Amino acid sequence: MSLAGKRVAITGAFGSLGTAVVQAALAAGAKVAAIDRADAARDPASLGAAHAIGGVDLADTAQAKAAIDQAAQALGGLDALVNIAGTFRFETLADGSPDTWDFLYRVNLRTAVAASKAALAHLPDGGRIVNIGAASALKAGAGVGAYTASKSGVMRFTESLAEELKPRGITVNAVLPSIIDTAPNRKDMPKADFAKWVKPAQLADVIVFLLSDQSAPVTGALIPVVGRV
Numbered sequence: 001m002s003l004a005g006k007r008v009a010i011t012g013a014f015g016s017l018g019t020a021v022v023q024a025a026l027a028a029g030a031k032v033a034a035i036d037r038a039d040a041a042r043d044p045a046s047l048g049a050a051h052a053i054g055g056v057d058l059a060d061t062a063q064a065k066a067a068i069d070q071a072a073q074a075l076g077g078l079d080a081l082v083n084i085a086g087t088f089r090f091e092t093l094a095d096g097s098p099d100t101w102d103f104l105y106r107v108n109l110r111t112a113v114a115a116s117k118a119a120l121a122h123l124p125d126g127g128r129i130v131n132i133g134a135a136s137a138l139k140a141g142a143g144v145g146a147y148t149a150s151k152s153g154v155m156r157f158t159e160s161l162a163e164e165l166k167p168r169g170i171t172v173n174a175v176l177p178s179i180i181d182t183a184p185n186r187k188d189m190p191k192a193d194f195a196k197w198v199k200p201a202q203l204a205d206v207i208v209f210l211l212s213d214q215s216a217p218v219t220g221a222l223i224p225v226v227g228r229v
């Protein structure tokens with residue numbers, strides 16, 4: 001799948017999935033801007049030739065706009081945005097706080113909304129937006145109410161923006177991972193069967209497809225990418 005000539009901004013790009021998507025997009029021939037809240041990637045070499053933009057809170061609309069504008073300037077324009085910035089909390093209502101609902105809404109949904117709004121000023125007709133939902137948000141379990149509500153928001157945002165942008169041929173899709181095979185997940189669940197978890201590189205390949213010309217007829221799709229979980 002080729003992304004030759006495509007200019008792609010990726011948020012949450014210094015994290016586990018973000019780094020894999022940066023690498024896959026570069027390997028497919030894209031020019032990449034890697035945006036994150038951390039000041040710098042833990043391993044800058046992992047971002048290859050990507051233009052790194054650190055220290056950005058994407059939930060802040062002014063910071064999101066400045067970062068996306070900087071990405072577009074560095075890449076000579078912008079064809080696509082991948083909204084990966086996000087996080088997870090496990091917390092029951094009895095032991096938790098309503099503040100966690102605000103926090104996860106801000107980190108998981110508001111970041112994608114603010115970055116997408118900023119990107120709209122740059123994306124050409126036929127552009128691409130890819131979001132990260134969660135398979136667990138299809139039916140919540142105990143302790144994940146705040147997380148799945150925020151990711152349900154990402155999924156409804158994906159559907160709504162896909163409809164809004166159909167006239168321009170800009171596609172908006174989301175992948176819904178289950179448990180990704182990351183170092184933090186292995187540490188948190190040492191007895192799990194890691195072989196069943198989807199690898200970051202596998203998810204990245206699906207995202208590269210959604211960024212490619214070949215995915216043009218696909219929009220508003222919420223695609224479970226769950227490995228064997």
Ligand SMILES: NC(=O)c1ccc[n+]([C@@H]2O[C@H](COP(=O)([O-])OP(=O)(O)OC[C@H]3O[C@@H](n4cnc5c(N)ncnc54)[C@H](OP(=O)(O)O)[C@@H]3O)[C@@H](O)[C@H]2O)c1
Nearest residue numbers: 012015016017036037038057058084085086087177179180
């Ligand atoms: N890991 C899983 O099993 C799993 C499963 C389903 C869905 N997901 C989703 O997949 C995405 C990536 O997960 P991951 O495991 O790669 O997480 P990760 O390693 O923690 O990477 C997420 C990155 O997003 C950054 N970020 C967080 N808030 C931000 C903000 N306000 N502005 C800018 N950057 C921000 C984080 O920076 P800081 O480190 O500074 O916070 C981090 O570098 C997330 O949306 C997550 O919810 C993950």
